[in-house]
Amino acid sequence: MLSRRQFLTLVPFLASLPQWSPVLSPGGPASRSYGRQVLNRPQDATSVIAATFENAIVLKNGDLFLITDANGTMPIKEKHGFGLYYQDCRVLNGFEMRLSGHSPLLIAASAPSGTMARLTFTNPETQGPDGRLIPSETLAIQLHRLIDDDPPSIHELLRFQNLGKRPVEFSVSLSFLPSFEDVLAVRGFPQHLGNLLAPMWDGGLLHVLYEGKDSLFRGLTIIFDPVPNSTDGTNASFDMELAPRATRELRVSQFVNFSPHRQKAATTVSKPDDFSRMASGLTRTSETWMASITRVESDSFALDKVLTRALHDLRLLQTRIDDLTFYAAGTPWFVTLFGRDSVIAALQTLAFDPSVAEQTLRLLAKYQGRRYDAWRDEEPGRILHELRTGELARLGLVPYSPYYGTVDATPLFLILLGRHAAWTGSLSLFEELRGAVERAVEWIEMSQDRHGHGYLAYESRSPLPLGNQGWKDSGNAIVNADGSLVAPPIALSEVQGYVYQAKRQIAGLYDRVGETVRAGQLRRKADELRARFNRDFWLADKGFYALALQVDGTSSSVISSNPGQALWGGIVSADKAGQTVERLMARDMFSGWGVRTLSDRERSYDPLGYHVGTVWPHDNSLIAAGCRRYGFDQAASRILSGLFDAAMHFNSNRLPELFAGISRENYEGPVSYPAANPPQAWAAGAIPYLLETMLGLVPQGLDHRLRIVQPLLPPFLNELEVHKLRIGGAEADLRFIRASEDTVRVEIMKVEGRLDILVEERR
Structure with missing residues (x-):
């Protein structure tokens, strides 16, 4: 699959296209539209989107969702659409992790269910605070991230392991950029409304509060375990010392809270639940739904x-x-x-x-x-x-x-x-x-x-x-x-x-x-x-x-x-x-x-x-x-x-x-x-x-009937089974088997409840 850059290189006649924008810009018939129109933007509004979502990692649970780049981050100094969103508000539009000032190198990433993601990193060649060089690929870094909806929150478990033969010292810095922007403002509509208040630290807790002009307070509380060694604004730093083969964990939880009451939006959240228990619960929920x-x-x-x-x-x-x-x-x-x-x-x-x-x-x-x-x-x-x-x-x-x-x-x-x-x-x-x-x-x-x-x-x-x-x-x-x-x-x-x-x-x-x-x-x-x-x-x-x-x-x-x-x-x-x-x-x-x-x-x-x-x-x-x-x-x-x-x-x-x-x-x-x-x-x-x-499924549930009209299988299939197909209060299990190039045979494996199945095969 080609990226946009590769495509423009290979197709010269498109190289003159203007910078794409997901918002329709004014200008009549000649205007290009590279995204669903939100509003006819004011003439002075500029697109804030400068990155694609082609390889984005998306987690969602209820109203809360997180969309990051392929590295699991949201670049702080770039304009983009990544972020932590809740109820049409981009709560957080930047998150970056650094190892002694360097970005870790992504090895693998996976988010199969959409509620959890696993990312594996290693380190580039870097120098620790003790002045000693840490060769590349000395560290194995696992990031396990999950999203919850009760309460709306993101939980991350970072595990650092020293794969080398000697002790290493390095720093881990986590940088956050809260924004509390309306989703339409992210796409270009001007927003100069409420007030983003100064961040407040309380030990290992960071509180950020936005006072909306709509009389709603929007809050973000970030809990770090262990407590950071140092903080600066919305940045947290941790000093790491790892013996050979040793492991150390870092837990970060972000809680989102919207309320008309300032105190409630800024309320300190109790200690997060056990990470493994939360992950097991999300897995069970996903499996239960797929089974239903x-x-x-x-x-x-x-x-x-x-x-x-x-x-x-x-x-x-x-x-x-x-x-x-x-x-x-x-x-x-x-x-x-x-x-x-x-x-x-x-x-x-x-x-x-x-x-x-x-x-x-x-x-x-x-x-x-x-x-x-x-x-x-x-x-x-x-x-x-x-x-x-x-x-x-x-x-x-x-x-x-x-x-x-x-x-x-x-x-x-x-x-x-x-x-x-x-x-x-x-x-x-x-x-x-x-x-x-x-x-x-x-x-x-x-x-x-x-x-x-x-x-x-x-x-x-x-x-x-x-x-x-x-x-x-x-x-x-x-x-x-x-x-x-x-x-x-x-x-x-x-x-x-x-x-x-x-x-x-x-x-x-x-x-x-x-x-x-x-x-x-x-x-x-x-x-x-x-x-x-x-x-x-x-x-x-x-x-x-x-x-x-x-x-x-x-x-x-x-x-x-x-x-x-x-x-x-x-x-x-x-x-x-x-x-x-x-x-x-x-x-x-x-x-x-x-x-x-x-x-x-x-x-x-x-x-x-x-x-x-x-x-x-x-x-x-x-x-x-x-x-x-x-x-x-x-x-x-x-x-x-x-x-x-x-x-x-x-x-x-x-x-x-x-x-x-x-x-x-x-x-x-x-x-x-x-x-x-x-x-x-x-x-x-x-x-x-x-x-x-x-498959030719024509439900007639009001007559307790399922018609299967001239079923077909695509060329890459020879057999397919459907289980727990519900029609009119009944359930059916069916098997479709290719009999010839353009003929499919249907086997009725099981029927529970009142249901007539009429198969109208191709003659």
Whole structure:
């Protein structure tokens, strides 16, 4: 896998790209967007990000998470996005360890579960305080780090061993840089609000307190055991003397405490728990969760590794608000509730753990729009886009408390509710959320009528809006063939597919509760939308669908990935599906690793452009499901194989949020996107969802039935088992065995509960 520097060296035509920034800078169509837009930044704001997350180590537990570079540090004199974060606040933005003034040398690092990390270092050649030279590789240094959520804390056990044949003396310095910055300020939004108070030492305890302008005190307490030999500001130093083969340990614990009361935020924390006991507890918790979800085993060790990584990442991203669990969109920028992202990740994982979908739906219904508020783009019935809890949001300086500027979260909310019922076989959640469902449908239909063409479109009313309100939400994402921006109101092709599927899904639930008239109305409107869509969005000269329709009704005729998600929605007519799939899989769209967001023939194409040429795993997972929906199995298999191969090249076998659209023919591995979030929920959900899709699992839990429709195995698999698959209150164990190149045999190993399994094998 190539780094950005290697890539720029090998591809000269990209060497002139401006410095990438994860925040959209002003400037109109010519501006590049290298990250999800937060706000239209003030002209004098500058990007603070100067490092990538490609090899970052991420630990998370609840609301607390730590993201460091590959050495487990956060460089103090550099601008970056690494840090210790809690509730939309970067508590700590710097941590470094020095051995007699030198950085230790990393040998190995591992963080398999996402709650613990192990790093091994040695020393460079250095001179001790006694003046004697310590040869390189004399010391073995183990750093075992874990993260806890009760209370929110980071615990580190450092073990130093002298591997040499003579005694050594050296110093260990630990430097911390507390910042207490709002996460939006880290990304470039100005923040000159509260007061960072002077650090206070009390023996082996360091207290740092930030007095927020929002009347919240944010505190960090660091406990050292043993007590430092000397301190300076937020630096601690320890004198070490080690006999040959001798070992010495150093324990550091960091406690985060936010409170409206100053004394409580600065309260001295009791002595940390036994480190081994905490580590064992985290291991048991992780193992218990993995045992509670659907388990997949295959004859491919590589697939098992990729899937396990994805599932651990999904567990890592589970976060709670109001005692309800959801998938946070991704670290470090989006550890919060995102309507679209959280819903899609829950959709992707219904076959593994439907409980997160249920809680996500309840949470989104709780925050559903109730009034008209232009500042936050709120409207009655609309599902939120983003909920922030940091200082800027609490003070009302940004509209994210919550912000509703998303066009697709509302139909996706309805789709998830329908899919959840199909998997669980229960209508109780539909009954519980009936009011939210009706308000969501009313908002969709009101919005469809607003612009006179019958499509769900967007145009922000907020003075600080997102540039675009579909999943491609950067300011330069939705373009015309000449490179100009599509003019709002904008009706995206995939959003119409969402609306079509949402109405069909909810109609089915209304039928189940005896409201057949309402069900019929929704189906009729869905069918009318489908007919209009296939008339107005189809580009006959290109044999493909338009990316979007704009204010004057003209179409954006670029070739993009969006119609692939329209396939997933089911709105594409059968006679046009073949051309659509063929176009998606052509060389200018399919890179060999996945489908690009934009054809490499388009004027706006940029292989490192956030939404105009890169490859997104979640996008591809939905496109593959759309291909399967219309019977184009080979295309779906190519997408799965491409993403799987890509995952094998990335650090820890983790699919990133996105990667460059460079063709597979050019390099041995996929080219990284510098600012991709590691991990990202819907990227982690891509492989689990692709497996569900390829196995042909069609749940009909309300009828106590599972259909397995023309199951497929990707080329690198011959056998796969699924255990504890839950449908409608029952559980099933299944085995899939390759019988021939394009035929898979299904064995029903075990069924517990009432469940009919119908296997529809390829003939």
